[in-house]
Amino acid sequence: MSKNQIVIFDTTLRDGEQSPGCSMNLEEKLRMAQQLAHLKVDVIEAGFPIASPGDFDAVQAIAKEVKGPVICGLARANKKDIERCAHAIEPAKKKRIHTFISSSDIHLKYQLKKSREEVLEHAKAAVKQAKKWTDDVEFSAMDATRSDWDYLRQMFQVAIDHGATTLNIPDTVGYTIPSEFYELVSYLNAQLKGLKGVNLSVHCHNDLGLAVANSLAAIEAGATQVECTVNGIGERAGNCSLEEIVMALHVRQDQLNRQTKIKKDQIYPASKLLSSITGISVQPNKAIVGENAFAHESGIHQDGVLKNKLTYEIMTPATVGISKNKIVMGKHSGRHAFREKLKELGYPLTGDDFQTVFEEFILLADVKKEVYDEDIIALVDTRIHEEQRFELEAIQVSSGNFAVPAATVSVLDNGELKKAAAFGDGPVDAAFQAIKEITGFNGVLKKFVVNAITGGTDAQGGVFVTIEDQGRVVRATGSHTDIVVASAQAFIAAINRIAFYNRSDDRPEKLI
Ligand SMILES: [Zn+2]
Structure with a gap:
């Protein structure tokens, strides 16, 4: 690989997926992983196999079916985690084990309750253990940016000496700033011995809105891998956003002189796919993929853009795969x-x-x-969801300014037809009441959003709902030209997810 090549390590399905509201089931993860492969990311971190049987199955399915990228699984620095991870990624052609342990004194003292020497031993054992399963081993020092630099260097040296091929420097709590991070990466780059053939990686969180800036600073200091997620999803304020880092490297190649293999016209489809799976849209002013990212409202700007795009545009929407209102299909499409x-x-x-x-x-x-x-x-x-217990069969509502809104709903419960009728404050509320009666759902509707998915009065309505049941929050979507039908579909899809997630085990503590 050329020395100007940056490895794009995507952790949408691991760090991203463990953030609130972003849970995905196996089929959704697989679909997202296929899109990441189209995007040509170098590495897909597919999950954390020891976390739950569901995570294990998803990593294994991705390892089996997704071709192209390296498939990576996360494992804490212990034998059980590493073995579980190794089994999950086993079917992949190219596989990586990503193991990690904390390096900051605050984590050592309060989380691990171990001495610096003990932790070094664990790091060493973990890398050796992982190395038995695959040559491609990544080692992360969790909370690296709040660690003693010399201790961090020692820990990474141990990892290199025992065969780690990627060293990851996470800014776990999103604390560092570009100048400081540049110094840290430069220091490690200069001090570590045997770095040839080893990737220096960074994993930045966005708590101060600096994840992309910090990652760029690290690249300038010699980092060769960036960990990032589509739409920047991830723990708390999220991770370094894939689309932003990739386009920064592309647009400012003059300054940075680095390349990625990313197929840029797949960026927008990837962003849309993730939003439609999780029900979480990006904010309109989000760089690269936000609705307004390429909208020129000011008259002066519009005039300039019409005369020559380059007057106010540093990149075109088409570069990142935005094809506004492109007619794709009609009823004669085969x-x-x-x-x-x-x-x-x-x-x-x-x-x-x-x-x-x-x-x-x-x-x-x-x-x-x-x-x-x-x-x-x-x-x-x-249409496509995992083992749907409930399926909307039929719905009829009556409403208006003289009638009490009422709904009659039929739902298949594992194939068995059930019906209910209910009144409500409006037709959607009435439909939801009837669905609650049929499904026995006892939780709360937290959020209900209606969007026109495409323009015009014949547009499909997209409905996003968020529901909560016993502390578990899920989102789901429905779409139909009739808004009440779309609402019922979304509500039932959310109830199906609650049923699905209630079956999986609880996850262990949140990670890097
Ligand atoms: Zn993280």
């Missing part, structure tokens, strides 16, 4: 074209899944004149 389109959007559906979505698409194409990418993503989202 199965083959539709299959190709799905693949392009990151949904390589097969068998019954494909058939169901294709039939839905034909129906939609009949109702709408033009079908956009966003419509197709919305369709797939509604």
Whole structure:
């Protein structure tokens, strides 16, 4: 690999997924992982296999099915974690074990309750252990930026000496600033022996809004790998955002002289896919992928852009894969074209899944004149879910300014038809009351948001709901040209997720 090449290590499915509201099930993780492969990230951190059977299965499925990137699993510095991780990533062609232990005195004293010497022994044993399973071993010193520099150097030296091929310097608590981080990475780069062939990596959190800036500073100081996530999701304020770091490196190549292998026109589809899976949209002014990122509202700017794009635009929307209102499909599009389109959007559906979505698409194409990418993503989202216990069969509502809103709903509960009718404050509320009665859902509706997914009065309505049940919060989406139907779909999808997540074990403490 050229020395100007930056390794993009994506942790959307690990650090990102462990953040509130971003839980994904196996099928969703797999779908996201396929899109990351299209994006051509170098490494996918697919999960933390010891955390739960669900995490293990997801990492294993990704290792089996996703081709291209290195598949990585996370493991604490102990034998059990490392073995579990090794088994999960086993099917992958290229596999990495990422093991970690804390290096800061505050973590040693209060979290690990071990001496510096003891922790060095654990680090050494962990790297040796991981090395038995794969050559590609990454070692992280958790809370590196608040650690004693000399101790940190010692710990990394132990890791190199025992075969670690990537050394990761996490700013676990999002505390560092660019000038300081530059110094730290430069120091390690200069002091560590045997760094040839070893990647120096950084993992920055965004608590002070500096994750991307810190990662860039680290690159200038010699870091060769960046850990990042799509849309910058992750613990607390999130991680370094993949789209921002990649585009900063691309647009300012003149200054930074580094490249990535990222297929930039897959950036926007990846961002949209993640938002549609988690139900969490990025803020409109989010760099690169936000709704306003390329919108020129000021007259002077608009005039300039019309005369020459470069007057106010440092990159074009098309570079990152934004194709506003591009007509993609109509009702005459055949199965083959539709299959190709799905693949392009990151949904390589097969068998019954494909058939169901294709039939839905034909129906939609009949109702709408033009079908956009966003419509197709919305369709797939509604249709494809893991073991759905409940499925909306039929819904009818009556409402208006003279009637008491009422709903009659039929739901299949594991195939068995159940019906209920209820009144409510409005048609959506009435529908939800009926669904609650059928499903026995006792939790709370925390949030309810309606968006037009595409423009016009024939637009599909996208509904996002957030519900909470016994402390567990999930989000789900539904979409339909009828807003009440979309709402019912979203609500039922959320209830299905609660049922799904309630089956998995609790996760251990949150990590790096
Ligand atoms: Zn992290």
